Amino acid sequence: AQSVTQLGSHVSVSEGALVLLRCNYSSSVPPYLFWYVQYPNQGLQLLLKYTSAATLVKGINGFEAEFKKSETSFHLTKPSAHMSDAAEYFCAVSDSNTGKLIFGQGTTLQVKP
Amino acid sequence: DVKVTQSSRYLVKRTGEKVFLECVQDMDHENMFWYRQDPGLGLRLIYFSYDVKMKEKGDIPEGYSVSREKKERFSLILESASTNQTSMYLCASSLLSGSLTGELFFGEGSRLTVL
Numbered sequence: 112a113q114s115v116t117q118l119g120s121h122v123s124v125s126e127g128a129l130v131l132l133r134c135n136y137s138s139s140v141p142p143y144l145f146w147y148v149q150y151p152n153q154g155l156q157l158l159l160k161y162t163s164a165a166t167l168v169k170g171i172n173g174f175e176a177e178f179k180k181s182e183t184s185f186h187l188t189k190p191s192a193h194m195s196d197a198a199e200y201f202c203a204v205s206d207s208n209t210g211k212l213i214f215g216q217g218t219t220l221q222v223k224p
Numbered sequence: 225d226v227k228v229t230q231s232s233r234y235l236v237k238r239t240g241e242k243v244f245l246e247c248v249q250d251m252d253h254e255n256m257f258w259y260r261q262d263p264g265l266g267l268r269l270i271y272f273s274y275d276v277k278m279k280e281k282g283d284i285p286e287g288y289s290v291s292r293e294k295k296e297r298f299s300l301i302l303e304s305a306s307t308n309q310t311s312m313y314l315c316a317s318s319l320l321s322g323s324l325t326g327e328l329f330f331g332e333g334s335r336l337t338v339l
Contacts, residue, residue, distance in 0.1 A: 147328075154228070154314055154330030155267075201237060203264060211282070212328060214259075214267040 113138045113204045117215035125223050130174075130189040132218050134202030137183060142184040143205035145212070146176055150198045158200070161185060172196070198221045227251070230315050230331035237338050243302040245288060245334050248316030254319060256298035258279065258282075261312040270313075273298055305338045312336075 118133040129158040136142055143162050159170025166178040172195075178186045185202060202215040231246035255274055259267040262286065269282030273291040279290050287309060293301045298317075302309055312335050316328040 152332070154332045156330065157327055211272065213271060216264055216266040
């Protein structure tokens with residue numbers, strides 16, 4: 112069965128610094144992988160997704176993620192953090208049998224001025 | 225834009241009360257989902273539905289039921305609320321093909337407190 116692990120429940124960066132949020136997955140078949148973002152007091156919205164095309168995926172708001180099969184990773188990065196990036200980020204994998212999304216535990220990103 | 229509307233943003237109920245959480249989507253999506261969100265646990269699927277009057281259990285269905293009488297509406301029911309059901313509840317919808325590509329559209333959530 113597929114699963115997702117997000118390393119670090121809280122990440123703090125300074126404004127303008129690199130953002131790196133880690134996600135590792137387990138899957139016996141090529142996975143569909145996703146990053147969702149949840150701003151305070153809002154629902155989740157899709158940030159980007161990997162569906163077996165290009166391994167480097169670009170999303171909204173300057174975020175991107177790279178699928179690395181050898182490392183079973185799908186880490187999220189942004190070159191320069193902005194205060195508005197403060198939110199909770201969820202990595203997810205699509206269950207190949209049911210199509211259901213399996214979410215990681217979430218990582219809260221804090222951006223300091 | 226797809227809009228998923230959850231009827232109540234904040235609810236406070238007492239132990240043993242029956243609780244209804246309503247969710248409506250306006251884009252004719254086939255799939256609808258109810259998740260529970262708790263700190264450190266991420267999102268856990270309670271129930272989902274691929275069609276009207278159809279429902280399937282997710283990972284944590286105990287203590288919950290659902291109803292989907294119309295395509296656009298998916299209700300979550302707590303027959304007898306308990307304090308361990310205090311949580312944030314998120315409704316989501318997707319096109320049938322979206323269930324495999326992960327493009328879920330979420331409502332803003334309903335934060336339930338059971339006293």
